[in-house]
Amino acid sequence: MEETERSQDELDLGADVEIHSVAELTERISGAISNEFGGPVWVRGEISNYRGRNQKGHIYFNIKDEEAVLPCVFFARQSANIGFDLAEGLEVLVSGTLNVYAPHGKYQLVVQRLLPGGVGQLHIRFEQLKKKLLGEGLFDEARKRPLPRFPKVIGIVTSPTGAVIRDMLKILGRRYPRLRILIVPTQVQGDGAAASIVQAIETLSGFQEPKVDTIVLARGGGSIEDLWPFNEETVARAIFASNIPIVSAIGHETDFTISDFVADARAATPTHAAELVSPDGAELLRELSHVSQRLFMTLRQEVDLYGQKLKRYSTSPVLRFPEKIVVDSRQTLDRHMERLSYRLTNLLQERQLQWLRPAERLGALNPLKVLERGFALAETTDGKVVVDAAQLKTGDNVALHFARGGADARIEKLRKERS
Amino acid sequence: MSEQLTLDVKSFDLEQAFEELRQLEQSLHKTDAGFDARLATAEKALDFIDKIRQHLQAECALQTESVQPDKSLIPFR
Numbered sequence: 001m002e003e004t005e006r007s008q009d010e011l012d013l014g015a016d017v018e019i020h021s022v023a024e025l026t027e028r029i030s031g032a033i034s035n036e037f038g039g040p041v042w043v044r045g046e047i048s049n050y051r052g053r054n055q056k057g058h059i060y061f062n063i064k065d066e067e068a069v070l071p072c073v074f075f076a077r078q079s080a081n082i083g084f085d086l087a088e089g090l091e092v093l094v095s096g097t098l099n100v101y102a103p104h105g106k107y108q109l110v111v112q113r114l115l116p117g118g119v120g121q122l123h124i125r126f127e128q129l130k131k132k133l134l135g136e137g138l139f140d141e142a143r144k145r146p147l148p149r150f151p152k153v154i155g156i157v158t159s160p161t162g163a164v165i166r167d168m169l170k171i172l173g174r175r176y177p178r179l180r181i182l183i184v185p186t187q188v189q190g191d192g193a194a195a196s197i198v199q200a201i202e203t204l205s206g207f208q209e210p211k212v213d214t215i216v217l218a219r220g221g222g223s224i225e226d227l228w229p230f231n232e233e234t235v236a237r238a239i240f241a242s243n244i245p246i247v248s249a250i251g252h253e254t255d256f257t258i259s260d261f262v263a264d265a266r267a268a269t270p271t272h273a274a275e276l277v278s279p280d281g282a283e284l285l286r287e288l289s290h291v292s293q294r295l296f297m298t299l300r301q302e303v304d305l306y307g308q309k310l311k312r313y314s315t316s317p318v319l320r321f322p323e324k325i326v327v328d329s330r331q332t333l334d335r336h337m338e339r340l341s342y343r344l345t346n347l348l349q350e351r352q353l354q355w356l357r358p359a360e361r362l363g364a365l366n367p368l369k370v371l372e373r374g375f376a377l378a379e380t381t382d383g384k385v386v387v388d389a390a391q392l393k394t395g396d397n398v399a400l401h402f403a404r405g406g407a408d409a410r411i412e413k414l415r416k417e418r419s
Numbered sequence: 420m421s422e423q424l425t426l427d428v429k430s431f432d433l434e435q436a437f438e439e440l441r442q443l444e445q446s447l448h449k450t451d452a453g454f455d456a457r458l459a460t461a462e463k464a465l466d467f468i469d470k471i472r473q474h475l476q477a478e479c480a481l482q483t484e485s486v487q488p489d490k491s492l493i494p495f496r
Contacts, residue, residue: 172481173480173481177479177480179481180481180484181481182486182492183486203490288468291468292465295444295465299458
C-alpha cells in the first residue's frame, strides 16, 4: 500500500503532458479513423455473432477472418432489400464507412452494401474493369454514335430461343414491319458465351449484303453470374471496335453491365431496345398529319392576311370615292390661295406705309414747298443761290424764282438786316 | 425533288423522303418566293406526304433471317 502511494506521489506531471477526457480521446480516435478512411471501404469476411434483426430492424453482426473481428451495423433502411438471407458463417463482401461508437468505446463498420462472397468477387472484377475501360476512353460519350432514324436492317445478337427474341420481333413487326432482321444465334450465358457474343458482333459488322444499320445485344434478366459474359473485357472491346452502332439491352432495368457503358445506347430491356432502334409507323403517320396541318395553316394564314388587306382596301374611302381626293385637294388649294392673298395684301400695305413716311419727310424739305408759302429764291447770274446780301452789289442782276414762275431783277440798294 | 419517288417498299428511302419533306416545308416559309410558287411547293409537299403515307400503310411483314455459322442466311423460325 505504501509502495503504491509513494509511486503515485512520485509521478511527475510535467507542464507539457496533455491529459484527455475519455470523450476527447475517443473523439480524436474517431477523427484519426475518418482521416485514414475518408470514404467507403470494402471488407471480405465471414459473418459471426449474427442475431437477426432487432426490434427496429437493424442488424448487428461481426465479420471475421482467422486473425481479426470487425463489428458491423447494418441499419434497417440500408438492409431492407439485400435480397438474400444472412447466416452465421456466410462469406460476404461488405462496403461501408468506419466510425467509432463512443458509448461502447469500439470502432465499427456502418454497412451500406452487403454482397454474398462469390457475387462479391464478381462485383470487384466489374468495378476494376469498369475503372480500367473508363480510363481508356471506352465509355466516352463523344464517341457514341446516333442510331439511324430509319434503319433498313437490324442485327440482333441473342439466343434464338426464348421470350427475348419473340418479344423483340413482335414489337419490331408492330412498329415498323419494313425492317429486315438478321438474328445471330448466340450463346449468352455460361462458358464460351463471351466468345460467342464477340463473334456475333464481328459477323454482323462485317456483313456487306445486306449492310446492317444497327446491332442489338439482347438478353433477358438473370443473376449477375448469368449476365456476366456481358461484363467480359473481350465483349467490351468488340463493341468498341464495331463500325456499326450497338444498343445494349441486357437484363432488367436495374441491371448494368460493362456492355451497357461501352455501347452507343443502352436500353433498359430488350423490348425497349426494339422500340429504340425502330421508327414507330403510327407515330410517323401522325407526324405526317401534323406536317399537312402545318402546310395548310401556313398558306391559310397568308390567304387570311390577303383577305384582311382586301377588306381594308374595299372599305377605304379613297377607293370607294376617288373623286373625293380631287375635291378635297381643290378645297385645300382654295384655302391656301385665300390665305396667300390675304397675307400678301397685308404685307403690301405694311410696306407702303413704311415707304410713305420717309417720302413725307422728304416732301417737307422740298424748296418748292417753301416757295408755296410765299418765299422767293434769288439766284445770281452765275447760278448761285443768294443767301447773304454780301454776295451782291448794287446793279447786279438776279433771277427770282417763285412758286409758280419767276422774274429778273436788278439790285438797287443793299440792306444789312439782322438775320 | 424526288421525281423518281417510288412506292416500292424495299427501295423507298424514308429518311430521304422525310428530309425532302422537311426542306419543302422550310421553303414554304420563305415569303419572298411569292404566293403562287409557295402554293406549288405546298402541293408538292402534300403529294410527298401522300406517297410516304402510302408507303407506311402498304402491307408488309418483318423479314427475319438467321445468320448461319458460314454467314449464309436462312429464314428465322
